[in-house]
Structure formats: structure tokens, C-alpha cells
Amino acid sequence: xxxxxxxxxxxxxxxxxxxxxxxxxxxxxxxxxxxxxxxxxxxxxxxxxxxxxxxxxxxxxxxxxxxxxxxxxxxxxxxxxxxxxxxxxxxxxxxxxxxxxxxxxxxxxxxxxxxxxxxxxxxxxxxxxxxxxxxxxxxxxxxxxxxxxxxxxxxxxxxxxxxxxxxxxxxxxxxxxxxxxxxxxxxxxxxxxxxxxxxxxxxxxxxxxxxxxxxxxxxxxxxxxxxxxxxxxxxxxxxxxxxxxxxxxxxxxxxxxxxxxxxxxxxxxxxxxxxxxxxxxxxxxxxxxxxxxxxxxxxxxxxxxxxxxxxxxxxxxxxxxxxxxxxxxx
Amino acid sequence: xxxxxxxxxxxxxxxxxxxxxxxxxxxxxxxxxxxxxxxxxxxxxxxxxxxxxxxxxxxxxxxxxxxxxxxxxxxxxxxxxxxxxxxxxxxxxxxxxxxxxxxxxxxxxxxxxxxxxxxxxxxxxxxxxxxxxxxxxxxxxxxxxxxxxxxxxxxxxxxxxxxxxxxxxxxxxxxxxxxxxxxxxxxxxxxxxxxxxxxxxxxxxxxxxxxxxxxxxxxxxxxxxxxxxxxxxxxxxxxxxxxxxxxxxxxxxxxxxxxxxxxxxxxxxxxxxxxxxxxxxxxxxxxxxxxxxxxxxxxxxxxxxxxxxxxxx
Numbered sequence: 118x119x120x121x122x123x124x125x126x127x128x129x130x131x132x133x134x135x136x137x138x139x140x141x142x143x144x145x146x147x148x149x150x151x152x153x154x155x156x157x158x159x160x161x162x163x164x165x166x167x168x169x170x171x172x173x174x175x176x177x178x179x180x181x182x183x184x185x186x187x188x189x190x191x192x193x194x195x196x197x198x199x200x201x202x203x204x205x206x207x208x209x210x211x212x213x214x215x216x217x218x219x220x221x222x223x224x225x226x227x228x229x230x231x232x233x234x235x236x237x238x239x240x241x242x243x244x245x246x247x248x249x250x251x252x253x254x255x256x257x258x259x260x261x262x263x264x265x266x267x268x269x270x271x272x273x274x275x276x277x278x279x280x281x282x283x284x285x286x287x288x289x290x291x292x293x294x295x296x297x298x299x300x301x302x303x304x305x306x307x308x309x310x311x312x313x314x315x316x317x318x319x320x321x322x323x324x325x326x327x328x329x330x331x332x333x334x335x336x337x338x339x340x341x342x343x344x345x346x347x348x349x350x351x352x353x354x355x356x357x358x359x360x361x362x363x364x365x366x367x368x369x370x371x372x373x374x375x376x377x378x379x380x381x382x383x384x385x386x387x388x389x390x391x392x393x394x395x396x397x398x399x400x401x402x403x404x405x406x407x408x409x410x411x412x413x414x415x416x417x418x419x420x421x422x423x424x425x426x427x428x429x430x431x432x433x434x435x436x437x438x439x440x441x442x443x444x445x446x447x
Numbered sequence: 448x449x450x451x452x453x454x455x456x457x458x459x460x461x462x463x464x465x466x467x468x469x470x471x472x473x474x475x476x477x478x479x480x481x482x483x484x485x486x487x488x489x490x491x492x493x494x495x496x497x498x499x500x501x502x503x504x505x506x507x508x509x510x511x512x513x514x515x516x517x518x519x520x521x522x523x524x525x526x527x528x529x530x531x532x533x534x535x536x537x538x539x540x541x542x543x544x545x546x547x548x549x550x551x552x553x554x555x556x557x558x559x560x561x562x563x564x565x566x567x568x569x570x571x572x573x574x575x576x577x578x579x580x581x582x583x584x585x586x587x588x589x590x591x592x593x594x595x596x597x598x599x600x601x602x603x604x605x606x607x608x609x610x611x612x613x614x615x616x617x618x619x620x621x622x623x624x625x626x627x628x629x630x631x632x633x634x635x636x637x638x639x640x641x642x643x644x645x646x647x648x649x650x651x652x653x654x655x656x657x658x659x660x661x662x663x664x665x666x667x668x669x670x671x672x673x674x675x676x677x678x679x680x681x682x683x684x685x686x687x688x689x690x691x692x693x694x695x696x697x698x699x700x701x702x703x704x705x706x707x708x709x710x711x712x713x714x715x716x717x718x719x720x721x722x723x724x725x726x727x728x729x730x731x732x733x734x735x736x737x738x739x740x741x742x743x744x745x746x747x748x749x750x751x752x753x754x755x756x757x758x759x760x
Binding site: 185238 | 468469471472475480554555556558559560561562563564565566748749751
């Protein structure tokens with residue numbers, strides 16, 4: 118194997134600055150009868166923050182585990198920084214920092230010892246680690262916990278410690294699988310701030326998260342995966358444009374909701390519709406002007422709206438709603 | 448003045464060179480849990496009770512001034528303690544090794560370890576060495592108990608050394624089986640049960656099979672008048688039994704009598720064993736140990752599908 122071969126392979130690729138950080142072609146993975154990934158294609162440029170969204174079991178974690186060399190693909194090509202993950206996993210591991218969705222820690226270690234262990238396991242000399250670890254603890258706001266035993270840390274602190282672990286060998290690519298899952302709002306905000314700092318440091322980041330809407334300002338690209346298929350991928354601007362073509366409106370009435378729903382079904386720009394008691398939720402493809410006209414028509418017909426506004430849905434919910442059924446096998 | 452500070456720098460340096468990070472972690476974490484202290488206490492108490500129990504039951508008459516001296520009795524005691532210790536090793540080894548990989552998998556720390564630069568070889572060997580080091584600590588701590596036999600004579604320090612070497616080899620073998628099961632099986636419980644099952648078979652099952660086969664064949668031949676076929680091969684079963692192998696080191700006649708079982712019908716009473724039991728034990732278990740370690744190393748990370756590679760190539 119080696120290192121020289123992996124480097125040679127990387128050199129055959131375009132210039133390192135132009136070379137995509139992640140390149141996936143036709144990635145397929147099966148677990149027995151279950152088809153986890155179906156010919157996924159994905160390219161992530163260097164320095165990009167890529168948001169990975171999709172429901173549970175869609176294939177996000179499987180894709181990330183393959184990128185982290187923990188699983189082997191059944192078919193397809195997966196390259197990180199031009200290096201094939203199947204052919205040269207050791208070289209790939211030097212370039213990635215991986216944080217799984219569920220992970221454990223060695224409770225009997227102190228925070229500093231924990232990072233020393235992973236630093237040493239990544240081949241960082243002790244002298245370098247001595248200088249590096251305080252900086253990492255500073256970055257993840259754990260400096261005051263440097264001598265604490267890991268089992269005394271809160272869940273949020275453990276998540277941040279795990280993030281520091283990912284960074285110990287200064288990887289180019291961070292693969293973060295649900296890094297904020299199970300965190301309280303304050304811990305999520307802290308995690309988001311750290312992400313911003315990492316982005317500023319020029320790291321390429323792949324992040325799957327339920328707090329994607331909160332991260333929307335720092336995510337450059339989004340990929341949506343459902344039932345093992347990549348059903349949409351593009352810049353946040355593209356996705357937002359597509360979302361605006363299909364806003365979800367909520368109409369709460371004082372009564373006669375079923376009747377109002379029948380009226381709405383015949384209206385232009387109105388798409389899929391759902392009635393819950395006196396609340397009607399529907400897709401609306403029109404702009405603000407059309408929305409105002411629709412309200413006027415409802416009032417003219419004698420309906421008495423209590424509230425009429427755009428639904429407070431997050432990027433993930435809306436996108437999944439819009440793409441429902443696309444990934445279903447024909 | 449420079450001495451202490453350079454020594455201070457030298458120690459971590461030496462530690463880094465001699466102990467890889469995974470081994471260092473295993474040593475540190477193992478000794479930070481009260482479980483290790485309890486294991487040591489339980490082990491020493493068990494071997495102590497067995498040794499002193501033997502002394503009490505058999506009343507070895509060694510009274511200062513009466514010059515009662517019985518090396519034969521002392522030898523029996525040595526064999527008894529040796530086999531008792533072997534039993535304790537059989538009991539402890541699966542418990543210490545059968546969860547080393549699956550335990551990390553269950554604690555969800557294995558993947559974090561696998562994405563580091565540590566090779567599969569280093570991870571497996573470190574885990575094996577760390578578990579065996581603890582076992583070695585347990586065994587070495589029993590040296591004072593073993594030394595009781597020196598009070599009565601009849602046993603040389605060399606023989607005690609041989610027994611300890613045998614223990615180390617047995618621990619390495621059964622430890623590597625434990626690590627293999629721990630690597631192949633996702634659940635520690637399953638791995639521990641399999642390891643204990645294998646250990647039980649090797650200690651008790653082989654002896655039982657030998658006796659049963661011997662009886663069955665002998666009974667089958669009892670009415671036969673013509674010369675029976677040689678069935679001494681069943682002796683090889685006893686070569687897989689650690690207790691029989693240990694005793695055969697000190698009682699060379701044991702191997703002969705085991706293999707001579709096939710000639711019981713008066714065919715060749717003076718025949719010698721084709722191989723000493725301990726020699727067979729050493730050869731077979733060396734091969735199995737190497738296979739177990741190599742398989743563990745290969746299976747701890749996903750194995751590339753050769754067929755797929757070929758097609759891709």
C-alpha cells in the first residue's frame with residue numbers, strides 16, 4: 118500500500134486546490150436484503166460546508182461511515198482528496214476527522230488524557246500534543262475542564278470533547294454525523310459557534326443535523342437523501358429558491374374549515390392541502406400579492422380567518438415534504 | 448541538578464517508545480477501576496485457600512525437630528496447586544479477553560479507535576498484551592503461595608519456572624481465542640459464553656471424550672478374538688487438554704500410558720507414546736493461537752471484497 122502509491126494516485130488528479138475534497142460516484146451499499154445506498158453521486162469542493170439532510174434510515178450515516186473507512190462500499194468509487202477510501206484507507210484517515218452520531222468515551226480518562234490518547238493514536242508527537250491540546254480545549258470551550266474526568270462532563274461537553282478529538286490531527290475534512298443531537302438549545306448554540314470557527318479555519322465539513330435550519334447561514338451546499346438516493350443537491354440559494362416556489366401557508370378559521378378547504382382546492386397556486394380541526398395547511402406557489410388576494414376572496418365568501426401566515430417550518434421539514442415520494446422505488 | 452529533570456523527560460520518552468497508545472490506554476484504564484483490585488483479591492484468596500486447604504487436609508507432617516520429610520507428598524501438593532492455578536487461569540482468561548473488542552463496540556468507542564492511525568495489528572496485539580499482562584500479574588502474585596512447596600523440598604525452582612512458562616503459553620492461547628470471539632461477535636455476552644464453552648470443552652470435554660471413546664472401543668472389541676486395530680490415536684485428544692499436558696511435563700509416563708490405551712488387550716505393553724502430550728499441546732495450540740491472532744487482525748476492520756476489486760481493476 119502505500120503511502121507513496123496513495124500520493125501518486127492523488128497526484129494523478131487535478132491540482133490539489135482544484136481537486137474536490139469528496140468525490141462519490143455510483144456509491145451502492147447493501148446490508149443483506151436492505152438496499153442502504155443506491156448509486157449515489159456527490160461532489161464536495163474544498164472549504165465547503167455541506168449539509169446532509171434526510172429522514173432516519175435514509176443513508177446519511179452509512180455514507181458517512183464509508184467516507185470514514187468504517188464500511189466498505191459494494192459498488193462505486195469514493196475518493197477523499199483524490200484518494201480512494203477502499204484502496205488507501207490509512208491515508209484517508211489522516212485527512213478526516215469523524216464524529217459518529219452515537220459514541221462513547223473512556224470515562225476513567227481525564228479530558229486532557231483523552232485527547233492525548235487520540236493524538237498519540239494519530240501519530241502526533243507528545244511535544245506537539247502538549248502545545249495543541251490546550252488550544253483545542255479553548256476552541257471547544259472546555260479549558261476549565263482540562264483536569265476533569267470525562268464521566269463528570271455533561272452530554273454537551275462530551276460532544277464538544279469529541280469534536281476536539283476529531284481535530285487533534287488537524288484534518289482537512291470533518292465528517293460530523295448529527296453533532297448536535299440530544300443537546301439542549303444552549304449547547305446547540307455553542308456547537309453552532311464552534312462550527313462557524315471551523316468554517317473560518319477553512320475546513321471542509323460534512324454535517325448531518327436536525328439543526329440544519331439553525332446552520333443555514335453557514336452551510337454552503339445541501340444534499341437531500343431519501344431511501345438511499347440523493348434526490349437533491351445544490352447551493353443553499355438554489356434550495357431556498359425552490360422552497361419559495363412552494364411555501365406552506367397556515368389558515369386558522371373561526372369555523373367552516375372543511376368548506377374553506379374545498380374552496381382552496383379550486384384556487385390557483387394552491388397545492389397539497391391538509392385540514393386539522395379549524396387549521397388548514399397548504400402549499401402555495403404564489404407570491405405575496407396572490408396571497409393577499411386569496412385572503413380577500415376568503416373573507417368575501419364569508420369565511421372568518423383568525424390567522425393567516427406562512428408556516429414556521431424548518432428547511433428540513435419543508436424540503437422533505439416537497440420531495441416526499443421521490444425516492445420511492447418505482 | 449540536571450539529573451532529575453532529564454530523567455523526568457526520559458521517562459515519557461521511553462514510555463512512548465515502548466508502549467503504543469492503545470496499550471498505554473489499556474494499562475491506565477484497567478488499573479483505574481476497582482474491579483482489578485477485586486480480581487486480584489479473589490484470585491489470591493482462591494489459590495491461597497486451595498493451597499492451605501490441601502495442607503490441612505493431607506496434614507503434611509513437617510514439624511521442626513521431628514525430621515519428617517516426604518518429597519513425594521510435596522510433589523503431589525505442587526501438582527495440585529499447579530492444576531488448581533491452571534483452573535483459575537481457565538476461569539479468568541475468557542473473562543479478561545472475550546470482551547476486549549466487543550466491549551469497545553458496545554461502548555461505541557471502537558469506531559473512534561478505528562479511524563485513528565493505529566493499525567489493526569497494533570490494536571489487537573495491544574489488547575491481548577494488556578489482558579495477558581494483568582493475568583501475568585495475577586499469576587506472579589501467587590509465587591509466594593507456590594513457594595510453600597520449597598519448605599518441604601522435592602521441587603526445584605526450575606520446575607516452578609516451567610509451570611509458569613506453561614501458564615504464560617496457555618494464557619496466550621486461550622486469550623487469543625477470547626480476542627478472536629470478541630472480534631467476530633458483536634455482543635460481549637455471546638463472545639464470553641463461546642469462550643467459556645471452548646475452554647470447558649478443552650479442559651473437560653477432551654478428557655471426557657477420551658474416556659468415553661476408550662470405553663466404547665474396548666467394549667466393542669471385548670468379544671473379538673482376532674488382533675484389534677490400533678486405536679491409540681484417541682490419545683491425541685488428551686494432548687489438547689491443558690491439565691493433561693501440564694502433568695505430562697512432570698510425569699513423562701503419563702503420555703505413554705495415555706497412548707498405550709489402544710494396546711490394552713495385551714498387544715504391546717511397552718510401546719512408547721508417539722509424542723509427549725505437552726509437545727502435541729504446544730504444537731497444536733501454537734498454530735491455533737497464530738490463526739486466532741491473524742484472523743482477529745484481519746476482521747477488526749472491514750475486509751475488502753477481492754472479487755469486487757478484481758472486477759474494478
